[in-house]
Amino acid sequence: MAALQRRLVDFAAARDWQPYHTPKNLAAALSVEASELLEIFQWLTPEQAERVMDDPGSAHRVRDEVADVLAYLLQFCAALGVDPLTALAAKIDRNELRFPALRRDGGVAGGAETGDRHSSE
Amino acid sequence: MAALQRRLVDFAAARDWQPYHTPKNLAAALSVEASELLEIFQWLTPEQAERVMDDPGSAHRVRDEVADVLAYLLQFCAALGVDPLTALAAKIDRNELRFPALRRDGGVAGGAETGDRHSSE
Amino acid sequence: MAALQRRLVDFAAARDWQPYHTPKNLAAALSVEASELLEIFQWLTPEQAERVMDDPGSAHRVRDEVADVLAYLLQFCAALGVDPLTALAAKIDRNELRFPALRRDGGVAGGAETGDRHSSE
Amino acid sequence: MAALQRRLVDFAAARDWQPYHTPKNLAAALSVEASELLEIFQWLTPEQAERVMDDPGSAHRVRDEVADVLAYLLQFCAALGVDPLTALAAKIDRNELRFPALRRDGGVAGGAETGDRHSSE
Numbered sequence: 001m002a003a004l005q006r007r008l009v010d011f012a013a014a015r016d017w018q019p020y021h022t023p024k025n026l027a028a029a030l031s032v033e034a035s036e037l038l039e040i041f042q043w044l045t046p047e048q049a050e051r052v053m054d055d056p057g058s059a060h061r062v063r064d065e066v067a068d069v070l071a072y073l074l075q076f077c078a079a080l081g082v083d084p085l086t087a088l089a090a091k092i093d094r095n096e097l098r099f100p101a102l103r104r105d106g107g108v109a110g111g112a113e114t115g116d117r118h119s120s121e
Numbered sequence: 122m123a124a125l126q127r128r129l130v131d132f133a134a135a136r137d138w139q140p141y142h143t144p145k146n147l148a149a150a151l152s153v154e155a156s157e158l159l160e161i162f163q164w165l166t167p168e169q170a171e172r173v174m175d176d177p178g179s180a181h182r183v184r185d186e187v188a189d190v191l192a193y194l195l196q197f198c199a200a201l202g203v204d205p206l207t208a209l210a211a212k213i214d215r216n217e218l219r220f221p222a223l224r225r226d227g228g229v230a231g232g233a234e235t236g237d238r239h240s241s242e
Numbered sequence: 243m244a245a246l247q248r249r250l251v252d253f254a255a256a257r258d259w260q261p262y263h264t265p266k267n268l269a270a271a272l273s274v275e276a277s278e279l280l281e282i283f284q285w286l287t288p289e290q291a292e293r294v295m296d297d298p299g300s301a302h303r304v305r306d307e308v309a310d311v312l313a314y315l316l317q318f319c320a321a322l323g324v325d326p327l328t329a330l331a332a333k334i335d336r337n338e339l340r341f342p343a344l345r346r347d348g349g350v351a352g353g354a355e356t357g358d359r360h361s362s363e
Numbered sequence: 364m365a366a367l368q369r370r371l372v373d374f375a376a377a378r379d380w381q382p383y384h385t386p387k388n389l390a391a392a393l394s395v396e397a398s399e400l401l402e403i404f405q406w407l408t409p410e411q412a413e414r415v416m417d418d419p420g421s422a423h424r425v426r427d428e429v430a431d432v433l434a435y436l437l438q439f440c441a442a443l444g445v446d447p448l449t450a451l452a453a454k455i456d457r458n459e460l461r462f463p464a465l466r467r468d469g470g471v472a473g474g475a476e477t478g479d480r481h482s483s484e
Contacts, residue, residue: 156277
């Protein structure tokens with residue numbers, strides 16, 4: 001991932017795109033690309049959405065939008081000096097404390113109260 | 122990154138969240154999280170946005186939203202069997218053909234005509 | 243709607259918020275609020291989503307986010323001198339030509355070929 | 364606005380699009396269209412963004428995306444029985460209490476403490 005991030009930064013520099021690639025613009029571009037990924041799914045039923053990779057055209061479009069989201073995320077992180085893998089590892093650590101796992105008997109490991117916590121993820 | 126993706130999938134499975142984590146829902150959640158990252162910047166001038174990591178509270182919020190975006194991207198990719206790094210490498214290859222780099226003399230390497238191609242990225 | 247738009251503009255002026263309310267910032271804020279509306283639905287099944295107004299708390303949240311989306315849309319339009327109702331009427335006129343209605347016998351009025359045009363809306 | 368909302372609902376019904384126009388799908392489509400509006404501005408400086416209506420092509424694109432955002436907002440509201448103007452009027456009433464206006468002497472009308480409240484809008 002670090003190698004791809006380097007290629008993206010070099011790619012932009014070789015085209016004099018750095019003036020456009022401010023943190024604010026990259027955050028906007030990231031959200032625009034994430035919406036383009038969602039657009040593929042917006043009219044599909046949940047069942048149709050599960051099978052989206054069966055059609056070569058849709059599969060290509062999904063991979064292309066995934067690439068765009070990751071590209072802008074990595075460029076955003078490069079611009080601000082954020083390490084996305086470290087940030088994610090820290091977030092998972094925090095979430096393991098916030099949302100205790102279920103035990104096999106259906107209760108919650110660690111004794112915390114349960115309920116539908118998914119919405120507050 | 123593969124290890125973090127595995128932790129995310131196991132984390133969701135241990136909480137019985139897989140029924141929520143359909144491709145369509147994960148695409149929606151990814152776009153919602155990307156918007157939460159943008160929200161941090163929406164009222165900032167470009168100059169204020171460049172300094173967002175100087176404030177510990179804002180810096181934490183940025184890292185937290187970066188983690189959320191990456192988390193949903195990886196879970197989306199796991200659900201559909203997409204390899205995000207392979208998708209990104211292929212996209213950069215294609216873009217290197219579409220957008221020739223500038224030569225040092227200000228022209229375009231490869232002889233293609235130039236212009237402001239950034240908007241059609 | 244014009245009266246509400248006037249109230250919004252006066253409201254921002256009375257708080258010296260105009261420097262923040264640039265067209266670019268308002269477009270970002272509009273997209274952030276639209277995502278907050280989507281967030282209410284992101285983990286719901288289609289059936290649960292149909293019943294979202296049955297719960298008073300969810301119903302309030304939906305109305306609140308609808309208000310935010312409309313507020314930023316009207317402020318964006320005020321900043322750029324766009325009349326949203328005229329723009330929408332013109333768009334519906336264009337779409338009536340692009341997407342012929344079905345006849346009662348299942349064919350398409352006007353003789354145009356049919357197909358699933360919804361995705362290209 | 365009510366007449367346009369009626370046209371939109373009839374337009375969808377005449378094309379058998381109601382099965383697609385669930386509340387969840389319309390919320391997703393609304394957020395996708397709001398991102399398409401933002402896309403016009405994503406690489407512009409604040410100054411360029413202020414002049415976006417000077418170019419006929421950009422001006423048309425802005426009006427077109429404004430129309431799409433309003434169209435999906437009105438269809439979403441029709442699907443759930445929400446009155447967007449009533450929702451917005453109620454929100455402005457609440458915000459007038461939350462964010463006291465500045466007095467001419469630079470203080471805050473009503474005696475509430477001030478500060479940069481914009482970010483918590």
